[in-house]
Amino acid sequence: MSDTHYPALSDVDAIQRAFESAGYICTTRIATVVRLAAALEKPVLIEGPPGVGKTELAKTCAMVVDRPLVRLQCYEGLDESKALYEWKYGKQLLYTQLLKEQLGEVLDGAKGLSESMQRLHQFGDVFYSEDFLESRPLLKAMEADNGGVLLIDEIDKADFEFESLLLEVLSDFQVSIPELGTIQARSKPLVFLTSNDTRDLSDALKRRCLHLHIPFPSVELEARIVASRVPDLAQSMTDQLVRFVHAIRSLDLKKAPAISETVDWAKSLVLLHARDLDSALVQDTLNVLLKYEEDIQTAEGQLPKLMAAVAG
């Protein structure tokens, strides 16, 4: 198998180390899937609750392999003219205007319509050539010389039809443009798709991908993540904070705090020069962790229990 494209991704342990030095602590499962994706040249479909580092994984990966990251943010109504390519209509128009005189010269002496057409045909489709092609993210990723990382973010937000559009790109790494033919990837990029599971993706899309589900991390892992992201926070404080977040996730909340919220909270505690996690401090800063008023109220009601979890 060709590990040659991305030599940095040829060994699970090496991946874990490289990611860690890039500031992303990953489990063996994540590392395994990244390794398989590089070796099997298959896209990775990452699922999981918001804020567990799905997008971050792709970014870090780009950093580790030292290739450009091409990002396509999906939304309802995204279509091929925004994702794949578009013709530069303005430029085409402008050029036809500018070249009017040249056209006169070319057609000079031609008799009748059919002869003029004959002459024009000799010049081929000048206006539908790569010079007039505006590459959008997917095509850009195909055109990158030395591979790269393509991130298709929140694919579940895009329409069902868009998924079908992606199939060609994902399985064959090529884009078909009717006017030009098929454009093959110069060097196959690493592809990551993320999904928040707001809807079921089509089987055809799923079939082409390796699957990676990232759940909320364990206490130990999250403590490591916080420690690497917010090194200024004292070790004991980090432990308390992570245990508190884990306790809060077990409550019935509208939106459970994710890793990114934990990190934000840790950062704000550093700013506040907090030494110890006590109820007053928690109450004051809970709004960093929880994004809904009703969630904050729920958590405040359970505060003694949560603080007990921190102590234990």
Place this chain on the structure above:
Amino acid sequence: MATERVDSTLSSTSSDQLLAFIQYLRGKKIPVSPADTLDAIGVAELVGYDDKVLLRDGLASALAKSRHELTLFEAAFEDYFQLPTERFGPSGSNPSEQPNTPSAPDAAPPPDGIVNQTQEDDPLEGLRGNALFDALESRDESALSVAIETAAAEAKVEEISLFTQRGQYVRKILDALGDEALREAAIEFEQSEPAAFEAVQALREQLRERVRDRVERAYLIHASAATEDLLDESLSKLKLGNVDHSQMARLKRLMDRMARKLAARHGRRRRKYRRGKLHVGETVRRAISTDGIPFHPRWRKIERKRPQIMAICDVSGSVAAYAKFLLMFLYALQDVLPRTRSFAFSAALGEVSDLFASLPVEEAIERVNLKYGGATDYGRALQDFSELALAEINRATTVIILGDARNNQADLRVDLLAEIKARSKQVIWLNPESTRLWGTGDSEMLLVKRHCHLVRECNNLKQLERIIDKLLSDKR
């Protein structure tokens, strides 16, 4: 069981076992396509079979396609590969080193003694040279395993599909192994040489034990799934009044799966066909940048009235056997179509949507039964329903009534039903009674029929699925 599976690696390669594992996954309701299988083999080649965790994570990425499937996959993987990594390793070709092969120790108590004895005894001499007998007597594990595997393949044990077939396959494999010769010898010795008879019988029992294990394993891998399917299939055709308590869990699982399937089939295509006429103003405005040439046509959107379902369920004594099922159906329906409003009645009628939304299915049904159970009065129920919801019924509303239309000779208030029909998109009456009983006794079904768009017999899952499917397709 774990130890027994070791054996199957002995005479087969790892990728064969990977295929068997995939078969096992399919039995656990994880759909694995041939393309997935190829991916899995690719993954396994890459990560190797030595590191179990690595193998699990790798295979999971290729085979488990949702969180639900991931949980199933991990459980299945643990079940299947309980033993440490070696058992899945390519080293499996060396059987004699495996310490815990199934039938070796306890099943045959007198091995050594008998072997010694037989050396002095003449009668067994006649059997020597019989490959099977030699292998059994000298306890040659590898030869036995190979012989059993070959015989198993010959008997096509992989085709086993029902647990009742196990005996039959044991017989077939024994025959293929050449047990016949041993049996004849045993019969011969029975009268004349009791010691030799004992010895041969003990060896045969050992052999039988091994073969039974082999068949059992084949059954677990290939047929337990088929048996499950068979049970599911028959349950989905069984009249729901006859479903007994022990099958309730299975029924609920089937219903959940059905709801998921229907949701998946009808949940998507949200935006399609919403494009309306050309939006001239917007198109012209956008054409300014391209010198008036409209490269980017804009379209109006078609506003669609969102369909709504109102379901009314009879929970009275006459349909008691079905009431639970009908409520389960309502519950599942509300899951699939969030805008469903559910009502329950026997005499008085009330809305139960909130109950369904907030409680788990069993509890919700219990509460509903408690609150609305009693003797039927369709007239009163329809009256209540009209007061509660008639104003909200419009051309996008589908009204489903679940009940037997047996009204104890009282007035069913067909006039109200007619009014509901006039206002709604469609009125569907689902009756758990079979069509032949409609109109007999106090059944008002024939009268009701005239005031509904559709009446159907509905007393098992198959019919139910078909009706909901049709309902959901119609609403577009």
